[in-house]
Amino acid sequence: MRHLVNFGLLFTFVALAVTGLLAFSRPFSLTTTQVHIVAGLLMVALVVLHIGSRIPYFQNQFEGKKKGTLSKVQLAGLLVIVGGLIFLAGNALPPASWLVGLGYEARHKAEIVRTSSLSGFGEIGTHSRLVTRIPKDGVGHGLSLYIRFNKDLETLPAIAVWAETNTGSMIETLHLEQSLAYSDKPLWHEVNEKRNHILPVWRNRYTMVSGVSANGVVDAVTRPTENHEFALDPHLQPGKDNKFLLWVEVNAPNDANSAWRGQRIGQPSVLYSAYVKIDEAPPYTILELTAHGGGAADNGTLDYDLDSLTTAKDLVDLMLLKLEPAR
Amino acid sequence: MKNTILANTNRRQFLRIIGGAGFTSAVAPGYIFGYNPKYSDGVLVEASKFAKPGGWKVDTQHYHQMGGCYLLAHGMGVPVEDATTTADLPGAGEWHVWVRNRDWCKGNWESPGRFQVAVDGKVLGTTFGTAKEAWHWQKGGTFNVAQAGKVTLALRDLTGFDGRCDAIFLTQEKSPALPDDVKDLTAWKDKQSGRASKQIQELDYDVVIVGGGMTGCGAALAAKQQGLKVALIQDRPLFGGNASEEIRVHTLGIHGYGSDILSKIDTKHYPNGHDDAIKDQAKREATMAASGVDLYAHHLAIGLSKKGNVIESVEARDVKTGLIKRFKAPVFIDASGDGWLAYWSGCEYRYGRESHKEFGEFWDKHGDLWSPEKADNRVMGTSVLWEGIQTKERHDFPEVPWATPVANGHEATGGEWYWEYSHNDLNQVDDAEKIRDHVLRAIFGSFSNAKQHPKNATWKLHWVAYVGGKRESRRIIGDYIYTMKDATERREFEDAVVVETREVDSHYQRKHTGAKEDFLTHALFYRTGGKYFVPFRSLYAKDVENLMVAGRCFSCSHIGLAGPRVMNTCGQMGIATGYAAALCKKHDATPKQVGKKHIQELQRLIGFGRKELMGHPSHAKKHP
Numbered sequence: 001m002r003h004l005v006n007f008g009l010l011f012t013f014v015a016l017a018v019t020g021l022l023a024f025s026r027p028f029s030l031t032t033t034q035v036h037i038v039a040g041l042l043m044v045a046l047v048v049l050h051i052g053s054r055i056p057y058f059q060n061q062f063e064g065k066k067k068g069t070l071s072k073v074q075l076a077g078l079l080v081i082v083g084g085l086i087f088l089a090g091n092a093l094p095p096a097s098w099l100v101g102l103g104y105e106a107r108h109k110a111e112i113v114r115t116s117s118l119s120g121f122g123e124i125g126t127h128s129r130l131v132t133r134i135p136k137d138g139v140g141h142g143l144s145l146y147i148r149f150n151k152d153l154e155t156l157p158a159i160a161v162w163a164e165t166n167t168g169s170m171i172e173t174l175h176l177e178q179s180l181a182y183s184d185k186p187l188w189h190e191v192n193e194k195r196n197h198i199l200p201v202w203r204n205r206y207t208m209v210s211g212v213s214a215n216g217v218v219d220a221v222t223r224p225t226e227n228h229e230f231a232l233d234p235h236l237q238p239g240k241d242n243k244f245l246l247w248v249e250v251n252a253p254n255d256a257n258s259a260w261r262g263q264r265i266g267q268p269s270v271l272y273s274a275y276v277k278i279d280e281a282p283p284y285t286i287l288e289l290t291a292h293g294g295g296a297a298d299n300g301t302l303d304y305d306l307d308s309l310t311t312a313k314d315l316v317d318l319m320l321l322k323l324e325p326a327r
Numbered sequence: 328m329k330n331t332i333l334a335n336t337n338r339r340q341f342l343r344i345i346g347g348a349g350f351t352s353a354v355a356p357g358y359i360f361g362y363n364p365k366y367s368d369g370v371l372v373e374a375s376k377f378a379k380p381g382g383w384k385v386d387t388q389h390y391h392q393m394g395g396c397y398l399l400a401h402g403m404g405v406p407v408e409d410a411t412t413t414a415d416l417p418g419a420g421e422w423h424v425w426v427r428n429r430d431w432c433k434g435n436w437e438s439p440g441r442f443q444v445a446v447d448g449k450v451l452g453t454t455f456g457t458a459k460e461a462w463h464w465q466k467g468g469t470f471n472v473a474q475a476g477k478v479t480l481a482l483r484d485l486t487g488f489d490g491r492c493d494a495i496f497l498t499q500e501k502s503p504a505l506p507d508d509v510k511d512l513t514a515w516k517d518k519q520s521g522r523a524s525k526q527i528q529e530l531d532y533d534v535v536i537v538g539g540g541m542t543g544c545g546a547a548l549a550a551k552q553q554g555l556k557v558a559l560i561q562d563r564p565l566f567g568g569n570a571s572e573e574i575r576v577h578t579l580g581i582h583g584y585g586s587d588i589l590s591k592i593d594t595k596h597y598p599n600g601h602d603d604a605i606k607d608q609a610k611r612e613a614t615m616a617a618s619g620v621d622l623y624a625h626h627l628a629i630g631l632s633k634k635g636n637v638i639e640s641v642e643a644r645d646v647k648t649g650l651i652k653r654f655k656a657p658v659f660i661d662a663s664g665d666g667w668l669a670y671w672s673g674c675e676y677r678y679g680r681e682s683h684k685e686f687g688e689f690w691d692k693h694g695d696l697w698s699p700e701k702a703d704n705r706v707m708g709t710s711v712l713w714e715g716i717q718t719k720e721r722h723d724f725p726e727v728p729w730a731t732p733v734a735n736g737h738e739a740t741g742g743e744w745y746w747e748y749s750h751n752d753l754n755q756v757d758d759a760e761k762i763r764d765h766v767l768r769a770i771f772g773s774f775s776n777a778k779q780h781p782k783n784a785t786w787k788l789h790w791v792a793y794v795g796g797k798r799e800s801r802r803i804i805g806d807y808i809y810t811m812k813d814a815t816e817r818r819e820f821e822d823a824v825v826v827e828t829r830e831v832d833s834h835y836q837r838k839h840t841g842a843k844e845d846f847l848t849h850a851l852f853y854r855t856g857g858k859y860f861v862p863f864r865s866l867y868a869k870d871v872e873n874l875m876v877a878g879r880c881f882s883c884s885h886i887g888l889a890g891p892r893v894m895n896t897c898g899q900m901g902i903a904t905g906y907a908a909a910l911c912k913k914h915d916a917t918p919k920q921v922g923k924k925h926i927q928e929l930q931r932l933i934g935f936g937r938k939e940l941m942g943h944p945s946h947a948k949k950h951p
Contacts, residue, residue: 166779245781273781280736288782304785305719 002053008046015039024103027182028112110210113181116231119174127151131161131175133232135326140236141278142324145174145287147248148317157252157315158188160202163232163244166275170205171244172232184216189253197265200293202249204300215298235278238326242278247271248287250315259308260294267312268294271302272319287319342671343630343642344391348510349671355632357527358517358651366506369498370414371519372480374398375646382407383482384793386491387562387646389760390627393462394509395427395493395516396646400442402487403788404725404771409445410482414497419474424467425505426455427493431764433460436728440490445481446470456490464496464505488727489767489793520649527642528652532558532621534908535641535654537628538662540568541578541592541894542878542901544611546660547620548588549905553932555912557620557905558654560643563794564625565608566615568664570594570894574796575604575712576744580895583826584934585902589895599744600712600790626652628663633672637872641668658873658911658918660904665756666801666880674870675804678754679704680885686810688886693851696835698811698886706885707798707834707892708749708848709759711766713791715740715774722787724778727771734772737844738779740786742770747798747848749836755800763795769846798834798879798892805882806919807864814859814890822926823860824903824933827896830854833889853889861891863926866904867918873911875904875918899933906932 019036022029051058061069070078089096100106115121120132124146131145149156161175176199180186184195184203196203196214203214209230212218235242251269260267272287291302292309306313341352375385375396383398390396400407416422424446430438440456444467451468458465472478482492494516496505506512517523534550536543539561547559559566569576570593578593591614597603615622626643629651633639640655661668666676683689683698690697699705717740748766749755755762770791777783812818814831830852838845865882868874876882877900879892891897907929910921921929930936 243779247781271781275780275782290781290784302721302781302784304721307719 001049005046005049005053009043009050012039012043012046016043026104027108027186030178108183110212111182111184113173113176113206115173115175118233121175127153127156129156129159133174133236135236136231136233139326140233141238141326142236143246143276144322144324145246145248146318146320146322148319150314150317153252153315155189155252157250158198160199160249161247162202162205163235163246163276164205166243166245168205170208170230171235172230173202173206173209174232176202184212191264193253193264194297196297198251199249199269200296201247201269201271201300201302204296204298207300214300236326238278240278244276246274246276246287246321248273248319249293251293252312252315255311257308257310267309268292268296268303270306270309270312270315272316274321276321276323278323281323283323283325285321285323287321289313337635339632339634339639341630341632344671349630350510355527355653358523358525359514363506363511363514365504366511366515367498367500367503368519369496369500369503370416371516372412372414372495372497373516373520373649374410374482374492374494376520376648377410377412377482379411381410381482382484383410385564385646386793387625387627388763388794390562390629392509392757392760393493394512395462396627397491397493398482399793400440400482400484400487400490401791401793402484403791404727405487406484407487409484412480413477414480414495415477416472416497417475418499419472420499421469421471422497422499423469423501423503424451425464425496425498425503426453426467427462427464427496428455428458428491429462430457430460431489431491431760432729432768434729434732439486439488439727439729441485442490442492443483443485444495445479445483447478448481450483454485455492462493463507467495486725488725488771489764517649522649522651525650528650529640530558530652530654532556532654532656533912534558534658534660534905535656536560536660536662536905537641537643537668538568538664538878539563539566539622539624540662540664540878541570541589541898542568542664543660543662544592544615545585545588545898545901546662546877546905546908547901548592548614548618549585549902549932550908551618551620551905552588553906553909555909558623558656559615559620560623560626560628560641560654562625562627562646564646565612566622566624567592567608567611568894569796570604570607570611571794572604572608573794574710574792575600575790576710576796576894577604578895578898579893580827580829580891580897580899582895583899585899588902589898593895593898599710600714600742600792602714602790623652628667631668631671633871635872636870638668638672638874658875658908660875660877660901660908661803661868661880662876662878662901662904664797664800664879666803666876668874669803669868669871669876669880670801672868672871672874674868674874676801676880677804677884678801679706686808686812686884686887688811688884690851690853696839697833697851704751704754705835706749706755706800707889708747708836709755709762709766709795709797710744710747711742711763711770711792711795712744712746713742713770714789715786716789718785718787721784724775724788727775730768730770730772730775732772733765733768733846734776735843735845736776737769737773737847738777739770739773740777740783745834745848745850746770746846747834747836748846749848750845755797759795759797763793766795766846767791767793769844799885799888801880802883802885802888803868803876803880804870805865805867805876806869806922807862807882809861809865809881809883809887809891811853811884811886811889813861813887814855815853817855817857817859820860820862820864822863822922822930823935824863824866824929825861825891825896825899826858827861827891827899828855828858829890829893829896831886831890833886855890859890861896861900863903863907863918863922863929866900866907867922872917872919875907877901877904903929903933
């Protein structure tokens with residue numbers, strides 16, 4: 001049994017160490033996270049077994065009956081060191097903060113997109129998705145966006161959902177395809193592709209939030225105004241003549257046609273939109289195909305001429321926005 | 328209601344209409360009625376006389392209210408090209424510039440109709456269209472010239488949103504006395520322009536027709552066909568009225584027996600506001616040009632002379648030159664829509680809705696929306712048609728905070744007939760500028776609202792009328808008042824001269840049923856079940872011996888108008904009066920006498936008596 005625990009600890013330690021290093025140094029990966037969690041749980045079990053088999057040892061150590069045991073001062077010192085490190089880490093103080101600062105998350109903070117905890121995303125069918133946003137503290141309207149893709153699609157396209165002012169300033173990203181959320185050059189359908197090539201309009205709008213332009217340059221100019229807040233909540237409140245635009249950008253890989261011959265991206269992203277007037281909006285609004293993102297990689301400029309698109313116009317069967325009145 | 332501008336006396340009276348008011352004299356007037364010498368002299372440049380109007384439009388619609396044919400920067404949100412002209416200065420030195428203009432939409436926003444004036448290419452510091460809401464003279468600045476001679480003047484539009492300028496006055500007086508009163512203004516303009524020293528041209532005709540819409544054109548062509556010497560006076564530069572390319576309402580109603588004439592001047596059934604109106608305009612202009620009728624387009628009727636209850640002459644002013652012509656004739660046809668000749672000559676007229684009790688015009692299904700229990704001033708409104716087009720690229724539209732209060736959240740990318748405005752407290756004649764401007768605000772505001780939608784980013788304004796298309800104003804009383812029951816009971820008249828089959832179709836403002844928009848209407852259709860007729864007794868004024876009235880100002884009740892008010896039917900009225908004018912000459916008779924003694928001859932000329940209506944597509948639906 002002892003050998004089994006020892007080797008088990010060795011293997012799980014290696015797994016934890018490797019996945020930990022990957023998580024520290026690489027973009028978020030669900031596989032890495034899953035392995036790390038499973039290895040961690042296994043290690044907990046093995047440590048419990050290990051400690052359980054060494055109870056007499058710990059009793060002796062605490063009682064100090066045998067020679068070679070740690071003194072109480074040494075034990076207290078060890079406790080202080082471990083506790084101190086936990087405290088420093090918990091409060092983001094050096095050297096823990098220096099260490100964390102070397103990690104991927106810290107180094108790529110501007111690229112990583114985390115939607116509000118008030119946003120939700122659900123796969124309600126093989127070809128249906130639901131994006132929801134509830135108001136903070138229940139004050140204001142909630143909204144849910146039902147997206148039904150073409151049932152003939154074998155793999156679903158990448159999507160981004162966001163709200164912006166009618167002057168084009170992003171308010172909040174409600175949803176971004178998870179595989180695209182952690183890097184500006186994520187692995188997309190087995191190839192690393194720049195995000196501003198996949199969802200160029202969203203990515204350029206996001207520059208205002210991230211401060212890093214779509215082509216990776218730190219944008220020292222584009223910033224929110226003093227009155228601009230990257231949260232949808234104020235815009236969801238009724239009785240204030242609140243209005244905003246809801247955009248969905250959709251792109252499927254490898255869908256080249258005669259006008260868009262690039263094999264990887266093929267036809268550009270397509271954009272659906274709705275103009276939401278909180279005080280006047282009907283309960284349901286269908287988002288309409290509005291433009292495409294061809295040529296928008298570096299500037300996010302919409303192209304409204306949809307004539308060159310073919311299958312890209314059929315990726316989505318329906319986008320239906322439902323507004324839930326404030327309670 | 329009874330207007331008493333000119334009473335029926337046996338003395339000859341001359342009436343000149345200035346600023347909506349009538350001024351009379353016993354002798355034929357020249358240009359100036361009671362000129363007041365207190366006003367300053369200088370160099371006057373009337374806007375309508377600009378050598379190159381650029382993108383500015385000459386607006387004649389409100390002359391009788393504000394005293395000028397002004398230039399309008401109707402650019403639909405895009406500043407229009409400069410209007411330019413020259414002024415001849417008699418001396419060197421410092422000159423002061425005064426501009427007659429108005430802020431047409433005053434409020435807590437930047438005025439929409441802003442423009443500047445440039446002298447010899449140098450823009451004066453003042454921005455016009457921002458001061459008073461009423462027409463007024465505004466000081467524009469000064470400039471210096473080293474010697475007498477010509478200077479170039481330019482109107483520079485800043486917004487494309489209907490800035491307006493009536494005149495520029497150049498003077499060496501620092502504080503000149505300038506007329507605001509429209510009567511004084513008109514006389515002063517005639518003096519400053521040099522017109523006052525000219526003789527008024529006098530012209531003789533067999534019949535003079537005022538109003539060059541479908542009615543007036545139909546009348547002129549019919550009268551000319553009978554060999555009369557015909558004058559047709561039209562305030563706009565184009566013929567067709569509501570059917571013209573300036574307003575773009577398609578012609579409705581049947582041709583009756585008048586297809587040979589009406590098919591040459593009518594329109595196809597294009598969507599109201601559509602560019603196809605331009606093709607039909609070309610057809611109509613070609614017809615009128617080839618007709619042999621003496622055409623006085625861009626001439627504003629401004630007065631008449633009358634002896635007893637007979638009109639002797641009508642005066643009209645050339646919009647471009649300001650010169651007045653006096654047209655004499657034994658018989659006149661008022662096809663002006665607003666019934667100007669009848670109004671000026673003191674004829675009884677009606678305006679507004681009668682009580683349904685008066686003529687039994689009740690329709691229980693719609694109650695007050697159709698006809699009220701108590702008479703009021705509501706009438707069917709003025710439409711301003713417009714059209715947006717979708718392109719393949721983004722088009723921005725300026726912010727229009729001055730328009731959105733009227734649009735009231737409404738969104739639209741195009742208009743139709745129901746963009747129509749009427750209000751119990753506004754008169755379609757006296758308040759025409761206000762009514763037109765109200766719909767312009769509705770249009771620009773609604774389009775701006777629609778443009779907030781990303782899906783409408785590629786839409787742009789293609790065309791917006793600036794000439795209002797009126798449906799109803801004064802209805803001149805003849806020997807018979809045509810009412811709803813004449814149409815719905817399909818009453819037959821021995822003196823029937825017009826036939827129609829369409830529904831009785833009256834409009835009400837949607838706000839009366841709770842809509843938030845006050846500029847949209849709804850139509851109610853009362854089916855008649857077949858042909859109905861208009862008698863000749865409704866086509867002449869009862870109070871003036873030699874005046875016929877045709878078109879929407881014919882003798883009818885408010886609901887009576889609702890059926891025959893459309894343009895083909897009005898065209899039939901015009902044709903009937905044109906032929907009647909020929910019979911007046913032939914028999915040396917008044918219209919009333921023609922109606923009594925020669926009605927069958929008139930009906931034969933029109934075509935009545937034939938078993939079937941002439942085969943024309945306009946009858947196809949109802950008479951296959």
